[in-house]
Each structure stands twice: as structure tokens, then as C-alpha cells.
Amino acid sequence: MANILVVDDEMGIRELLSEILGDEGHVVSAAENAQQARELRAAGTPDLVLLDIWMPDTDGVTLLKEWQRDGLLTMPVIMMSGHATIDTAVEATRIGALNFLEKPIALQKLLKAVQQGLTRSHEAIRPAVYQARPQPVAAEEPAAVSQAAAASPLLPTATAPSVRTETQVIGLSFDLPLREARDAFERAYFEHHLVREGGSMTRVAEKTGLERTHLYRKLKQLGVEPGKLGRKT
Structure with a gap:
């Protein structure tokens, strides 16, 4: 089980991702804009962030830059967008995004990207805490x-x-x-x-x-x- 932050200005996207990831056993927090995302990030480091690029107040790439500048980009971030160009995706990756998902997001692509992100989080951020799932005896x-x-x-x-x-x-x-x-x-x-x-x-x-x-x-x-x-x- 992981703590995942979903940042998207569309309520339907937030609810859908929260339901899917919740069914996978994760704890999901949701933010509808960059300010809410800042507050949730300040309250604690999530294991993974799903971050929309196009948002009304501050776009996802700008928020990603803020986190990198302030030393807060200590968790894997997966960018999401239905209108982003290849240049935007490349820029986000250069800044520190782990992956990029194009909307509408296919279920298997979402779960695969989340699994890869959480694996990276366990290996790179908290290797001492991670333990393999015990086998029943x-x-x-x-x-x-x-x-x-x-x-x-x-x-x-x-x-x-x-x-x-x-x-x-x-x-x-x-x-x-x-x-x-x-x-x-x-x-x-x-x-x-x-x-x-x-x-x-x-x-x-x-x-x-x-x-x-x-x-x-x-x-x-x-x-x-x-x-x-x-x-x-």
C-alpha cells in the first residue's frame, strides 16, 4: 500500500483515478489545483504523484520546477495531459518527472506506470524500509x-x-x-x-x-x- 497524490483540475479524473488506485489498496489524496498540491506536499511526502500539466492557476510543469528548486522533488512524479506537446513532455522529464501519460489514460498503462514509480520510490528513496511481502506460513x-x-x-x-x-x-x-x-x-x-x-x-x-x-x-x-x-x- 502506498500514499499517492493525484493533482488534476477535472473532478471526474480525480474521482476515477482515486477509485482505481483505491481498489489497488493505495491511500489516495486529491488536489484540484497547484495550491492544494503544495499544501498536501508540505504536510508529508507522498510515495508517488500523478500531476496534470494544464491547470488554471499554476500549470504542472511550473509546479514541478518549484518542487525541484525547493528540494521537494523527493518522490516520483508522473505527468498527465491530453493536450501536451512532445516538447512539454521532454521538458517535464528533464526537470525530473519519471513518466508521462497521455489522456485518456488506458488502465493498464496507468497501473504499469504507477507500479514502476513505486518501485523507483522504494529503491531510490527508502531502500532500508522496503521489505518483500512475507509469504504465509x-x-x-x-x-x-x-x-x-x-x-x-x-x-x-x-x-x-x-x-x-x-x-x-x-x-x-x-x-x-x-x-x-x-x-x-x-x-x-x-x-x-x-x-x-x-x-x-x-x-x-x-x-x-x-x-x-x-x-x-x-x-x-x-x-x-x-x-x-x-x-x-
Whole structure:
């Protein structure tokens, strides 16, 4: 999980990026102009900034120059624009921007750029703090089971048979209609992986073998909220 600052004067862009990145398990702050971005940067260093170039008060390139001049450009910055020229993108990169995304931003390009930026942040800025994600061990399985079971409507009973998966036991009543039993199992299955992967939709998609768009639709259909489960880790 990372702290990401989104700076864009368009409310729709801020809300969309916040929702996507929130589903990935990140904490997102949003600013609609350069002044709000300055205030949020002064309050603490984000792990990554997504910065729009064209804004009404101060444009993104000017703000980037300010941060570089004042020694505040200590985090990766990804520039965004739907109207910028190649010269503008080159200038932003020369000043210190890590990447440039052209609007409308494709989902896969956004997630790839964010992942690269966070990797750079961990390697270059806080190498001593970064730790690889620990692998689950057998001794931790009961906690994982309790956490997944608490979020699931499938409660074990004295007479209900159990279905054993690799890392947990789910009480499943065979008295349920087939559709309800299948939905209940899938809900518990996806909740387990979301908790285990810290709410990252990218890693859950890899683990479950689903395309991200299919995964989003499936979770919405089942009523599973990735952001809430990611915050449980």
C-alpha cells in the first residue's frame, strides 16, 4: 500500500483515478489545483504523484520546477495531459518527472506506470524500509481463516460438511440452492485472495487467472468491495 497524490483540475479524473488506485489498496489524496498540491506536499511526502500539466492557476510543469528548486522533488512524479506537446513532455522529464501519460489514460498503462514509480520510490528513496511481502506460513493460517470467515456469509455449523482449500476451511451448506452455494463460495474465494494480496486487483487477477475487467465485474456482481478488504491487512 502506498500514499499517492493525484493533482488534476477535472473532478471526474480525480474521482476515477482515486477509485482505481483505491481498489489497488493505495491511500489516495486529491488536489484540484497547484495550491492544494503544495499544501498536501508540505504536510508529508507522498510515495508517488500523478500531476496534470494544464491547470488554471499554476500549470504542472511550473509546479514541478518549484518542487525541484525547493528540494521537494523527493518522490516520483508522473505527468498527465491530453493536450501536451512532445516538447512539454521532454521538458517535464528533464526537470525530473519519471513518466508521462497521455489522456485518456488506458488502465493498464496507468497501473504499469504507477507500479514502476513505486518501485523507483522504494529503491531510490527508502531502500532500508522496503521489505518483500512475507509469504504465509502454516502457523498463520488460523488468523487468515478467521479473517476471511468474518467477512463471509458462510458460517460453519455442527452439521455442515466442509470444503478444504489450500489455506482455509469454509463451512458450506449443501442445502443451499446451487446458484446461492456457488455465489457464496466465489465470494469467500475472492475475499480470501483480496485479504491475502492486500487489496491489489493486479495480484488477485494474476492469482485467480482472470482478466482485470472480468474480475471487476465479478466482484461487483458478488457485492465484494476490494478497498475495504485491502485495508484489513
